[in-house]
Amino acid sequence: MSHRYFVEETIVGDQAVLAGPEAHHLAHVMRAKVGAEVTLFDGSGREHLARVVKIERAAIYLAILSTSTVDREVSCPLVVGVSLPKGDRQRWLVEKLVELGVTRFVPLTTSRGVAQLTDGALARLERAVIEAAKQCERNRLMEIAPPQTWNDFILQAPADALRLVAHPGMAKKLRELPAPTRAWGIIAAVGPEGGLTDEEVRAAQEAGWTAVDLGPRILRVETAAALLAGWGAMIAESADLSAKR
Numbered sequence: 001m002s003h004r005y006f007v008e009e010t011i012v013g014d015q016a017v018l019a020g021p022e023a024h025h026l027a028h029v030m031r032a033k034v035g036a037e038v039t040l041f042d043g044s045g046r047e048h049l050a051r052v053v054k055i056e057r058a059a060i061y062l063a064i065l066s067t068s069t070v071d072r073e074v075s076c077p078l079v080v081g082v083s084l085p086k087g088d089r090q091r092w093l094v095e096k097l098v099e100l101g102v103t104r105f106v107p108l109t110t111s112r113g114v115a116q117l118t119d120g121a122l123a124r125l126e127r128a129v130i131e132a133a134k135q136c137e138r139n140r141l142m143e144i145a146p147p148q149t150w151n152d153f154i155l156q157a158p159a160d161a162l163r164l165v166a167h168p169g170m171a172k173k174l175r176e177l178p179a180p181t182r183a184w185g186i187i188a189a190v191g192p193e194g195g196l197t198d199e200e201v202r203a204a205q206e207a208g209w210t211a212v213d214l215g216p217r218i219l220r221v222e223t224a225a226a227l228l229a230g231w232g233a234m235i236a237e238s239a240d241l242s243a244k245r
């Protein structure tokens with residue numbers, strides 16, 4: 001597999017142009033020359049084998065040699081809402097959720113939440129989504145949704161999805177949950193370091209969510225989110241949830 005590069009604009013026809021950090025990486029880090037072959041993806045689900053035809057200071061022009069649709073997506077929507085951890089742990093979280101196949105990531109505001117998603121942080125996380133998609137060879141980008149309040153998130157989630165909220169000490173254990181045979185998708189919610197309040201958990205349960213315990217150890221926010229994402233991705237494959245995005 002040749003190196004992968006992300007093209008912002010949907011590729012149509014037999015040419016493509018790389019710009020910004022992707023062009024910089026190919027020209028100055030990889031020191032590619034005219035004639036080099038790379039793989040391009042644009043987030044549409046397709047990937048393209050392409051050859052470099054011209055290198056300029058801020059742009060690289062490529063000819064598309066072949067196109068294929070390669071599906072590395074989970075078989076149903078997999079949504080994870082998280083009351084964000086701080087700093088570098090946000091990036092780690094986003095990277096792992098991309099690798100595990102999450103389709104939509106929703107930053108949540110909760111009563112005990114601490115971190116806010118600044119514009120600068122959002123731009124860095126969006127870049128992290130692209131980097132992770134390059135690395136794990138996903139041809140679609142995980143969406144970072146606008147931040148939502150806890151109430152909006154739990155009330156707006158489709159009722160025919162499998163909706164799980166992680167809360168330590170719950171009688172229901174994740175490992176004992178049966179795989180759904182039919183569901184629109186899987187939606188998981190994770191609270192902040194300080195935990196969700198009883199009212200937040202109750203509100204979710206009243207809206208039809210299932211509160212689950214993830215095991216005897218208290219996990220960091222990002223570990224709990226990764227565990228649920230991995231569980232959801234495995235369950236989606238084994239249950240063959242029919243609805244596609």
Ligand code: SAH
Pocket residue numbers: 165166167168169189190191192193194195196212213214215216217218219220221224
């Ligand atoms: N002190 C907090 C723990 C917060 S851990 C409390 O007692 O609630 C951060 C978040 O990760 C939690 O809100 C929960 O959503 C999730 N989480 C971590 N470990 C968990 C576990 N063992 N079971 C269920 N949820 C867990």
